[in-house]
Each structure stands twice: as structure tokens, then as C-alpha cells.
Amino acid sequence: MTLTGFFKKLLFFSCFCLFYQPALRAQSTIHNQKINGYKGIWFALGQRSDYGDKYSGGLATYTAKHIPLAIYAEKVNKTFFVYGGTTGPHDKYLLCMAGVFDHATGRVTRPTIVFDKLGVEDPHDNPSIAMDDKGHIWVFVSGRGRSRMGYKYRSKLPYSVDGFDQVREEEMTYPQPKYVTGKGFLHLFTKYTGTRELYFETSPDGMTWSEDRKLAGMKRPGDKNSGHYQISGQWGEKICFFFNWHPDGNVDLRTNIYYMQTTDFGKTWTTIEGKTLPLPQDKTDSPALVMEYFSKGKNVYIKDVSFDEKGNPVALYLAGPGHEPGPVNGPRQWYVLHWNGTSWENHPITTSDHNYDTGSLFTDGPAWTFIAPTENTPQQWGAGGEVVMWTSTDKGKSWTRVKQITRRSERNHNYVRKVMGGTDPFRYFWADGNPDKMSESLLYFGDSKGNVWQLPYDMVADEQLPVKVK
Numbered sequence: 197m198t199l200t201g202f203f204k205k206l207l208f209f210s211c212f213c214l215f216y217q218p219a220l221r222a223q224s225t226i227h228n229q230k231i232n233g234y235k236g237i238w239f240a241l242g243q244r245s246d247y248g249d250k251y252s253g254g255l256a257t258y259t260a261k262h263i264p265l266a267i268y269a270e271k272v273n274k275t276f277f278v279y280g281g282t283t284g285p286h287d288k289y290l291l292c293m294a295g296v297f298d299h300a301t302g303r304v305t306r307p308t309i310v311f312d313k314l315g316v317e318d319p320h321d322n323p324s325i326a327m328d329d330k331g332h333i334w335v336f337v338s339g340r341g342r343s344r345m346g347y348k349y350r351s352k353l354p355y356s357v358d359g360f361d362q363v364r365e366e367e368m369t370y371p372q373p374k375y376v377t378g379k380g381f382l383h384l385f386t387k388y389t390g391t392r393e394l395y396f397e398t399s400p401d402g403m404t405w406s407e408d409r410k411l412a413g414m415k416r417p418g419d420k421n422s423g424h425y426q427i428s429g430q431w432g433e434k435i436c437f438f439f440n441w442h443p444d445g446n447v448d449l450r451t452n453i454y455y456m457q458t459t460d461f462g463k464t465w466t467t468i469e470g471k472t473l474p475l476p477q478d479k480t481d482s483p484a485l486v487m488e489y490f491s492k493g494k495n496v497y498i499k500d501v502s503f504d505e506k507g508n509p510v511a512l513y514l515a516g517p518g519h520e521p522g523p524v525n526g527p528r529q530w531y532v533l534h535w536n537g538t539s540w541e542n543h544p545i546t547t548s549d550h551n552y553d554t555g556s557l558f559t560d561g562p563a564w565t566f567i568a569p570t571e572n573t574p575q576q577w578g579a580g581g582e583v584v585m586w587t588s589t590d591k592g593k594s595w596t597r598v599k600q601i602t603r604r605s606e607r608n609h610n611y612v613r614k615v616m617g618g619t620d621p622f623r624y625f626w627a628d629g630n631p632d633k634m635s636e637s638l639l640y641f642g643d644s645k646g647n648v649w650q651l652p653y654d655m656v657a658d659e660q661l662p663v664k665v666k
Contacts, residue, residue: 247522254629421445580610
């Protein structure tokens, strides 16, 4: 390098440091700060058709593939939760937030900024949550493929969201951490090594992690790409997931339902019957296939995982003929897919008007409850709607609409997400937002009877009572 070239580089570096130093200082100080209320992020994908965007609206509790978003800690009688927040009602600025609801006092504290996404507005970068056996709260901040990295954070103190330390930076999207007592973390996530492929990693303590190991990347002969989305659940030491398949990596053609499980902390993965599956699964006619929809021309949107009283898995999903919103693809059908101990049972629940209507399934013995925005107002054909409670007394074979939880709303509600180990009154939570145009987004939570409370959008004290919605 010439002397002139050296001084040019030195000048450029000096100008860079001078220009970016305030931003870097801001980044170093905004993490772990409290903000004055629960403000949800609004987002639109930008993939529009005659009936609006492919999905848009209040997406604080997005996606269905971020699992879980909330955990109840019985030892301290508190619910800890994470969501995608923002800085104000007219802002598209994503903040990965953590909050806590105290069941003893009925109050929430000011939420904490775990990670400032520094201008990113995309809630694909929303966080998920886990808790270890010492009570530390872990926040897994999603990245987006290889363009934005993911992060793992651990709370400075047990049973507290007042401050977090960054533990790790890595490529991970759609984080789904599970904690197995006495063994540690098993983390399911996605990498964009094909288009979207499924991986897992393990750790005894959250600090040291195994190498990433691919679970699935299925292709047909002639396909250049693979692609999958997964939803997962945990029953003691059993960790399972359902996933769909994207033909040649095309997410708008997602179809089929597959199932895999492990009972030995990821050493082996099997079918529901216990047949060992070699990793990675790379063929679409895998023994893991439990529902075939490709030949029927149906799209599949998987939403939630639950378990019956024997630990048999249940999947909640939505199926329809195409990816575009509106009446052209007809009503989308909700289903529960249940392993009854000897075979898979597939039962319809009700319909929705949008593929991205998202809710949760609760299975308490023979009494099952499904809560989702199945009432298609106020913004018809947009993602979300009014939240409705459905119940079944025969393990999903038949369903009854028992209560419309929200009414006469100004904005659609969506992404109703259950609390892991949840207890009343904070058993599930979600956000609202207008899918047709940018709006503020409020957050809510509800109990097993369908009572609803709004988390305070603006807080005037460090702790505040949520407002019960009449």
C-alpha cells in the first residue's frame, strides 16, 4: 500500500468513527432501558393482491413459529413474556421487548428493551422466551436468514426482566427454545441454507452450544431448493414438532404435514410410532409424513402444538386452496390433528377468511379450547378479526362456539398466543392493528373464561394495573 493510500484509509476510518460514534453510543445505552408502556409493532409484508397485503397489521406476537412467547413461573407467581414493540403509535421501529405480569398484585411493570433492532421494522425479528431451572429468563432474538443475525440473552437476575446480558450471536430464524430439567436447552430453529431448512442445537447451560445439526431439507428430484416451517411443543422430556413442505422452496405453495420427535435430548429423532429417522430428512415421501395435501392442491398453515392427558401430540392448523387473501381462495378451514395413541385423527373446527389468522389450542383432559380471530370483522379479508372462543368435550371431534371475546373493535386482533404453563388471568395474549393501513397496536391478555385486559399503552408509574375491557 502506498503512503497516500494509507492516509486515505486512515481519513476514512476517522470520519466513520466521528460520524457513527453517537449512534454506537445510543446503541450501547438503549439496551436494558425501560419504556413507558406496551406498544406493539405494526407491519405490512408488501406482497399485495386485489384484497390487500398477504399479511399486515399489529404483529407484536408474530410469528406462529416463534415459540413460546410467554412462560408462567409458579415459584414467583409471575408470567414473563416477550413481544415486538416500537417507540410510538406512528413508528415502524422494532424493539425486542420483555414484560412481566405479577399474579399476586395484578400489575405489570414497565417493559424492558432487550434488543434494539436499530431501524429494522420487520417482526420476523421478534423474540421468543425460555426459563432455566435457576429462574433465569432467556430471550432468543430472531434474525432473518443470513442478512440479520440472531442473539441469545440471559437475564442478569433470576425471575427478573430488569436487565439482560448478551450470550451469543449466530444465524437463527424462528427460534423455538425448549428447556429440559437436568439436561439443558434444546433449540429448534431455521437457517436459510436451502430456502428455509430446519436445524437444532443443544446446550447444558445456555453458554456453550453444540454444532448446528440439520433436521429437514426436503426436495423432490429436480428441485433446486427446499423449504419448511415448523411448530413445536414439549411434554416433559419429549420434544416434538410438526412441519410443512415448500415445493422447490416456494413458500406460497406450502403443503403437507410431517411430524418428528425426540425423547433423548436430540440423540435420536423418530416418527410418532418410534421409528428412527435419519438426519437430515431430505425426501418428501418421508415416513414422517402424516397428512398429504400436495396432490389436493391445498396450502397448509400450521399454528400451534398441544398434548392430550397422555402426552399424545395435537396440531392446530389452517388449510386452503391458495396464498392470496380474499374470496378467490374461499373460506380457510381450521383443523386439529390428534394422535389418539394408535392413529392420527383429523377434525375440522370452523373457518376463517385469511391464511394468517392465528390462534392457540388448549387441551385440558377431554375439554379442549380453541381461541382465534375467527369472526371476520372489522377489516374483512385482512389478517385477524374478532377473537372467538370455541370448545370441544370429545377431544376435538366436534366444536361449539361459546363466546365472542372481542366485539365492536376498531382494529383486527391477531396472533393469539398461549402462555407456557399459563394460569388465569394471563393465559394467552395478542395484539390488534388495522391490516388495511398503518395504525397503533395495543396488546391484550385473557383468561380461561374469555375475560380480557388491555396492557397499558402509556404508563405513568413503574407498575400499573391493566385495564379490563368491557
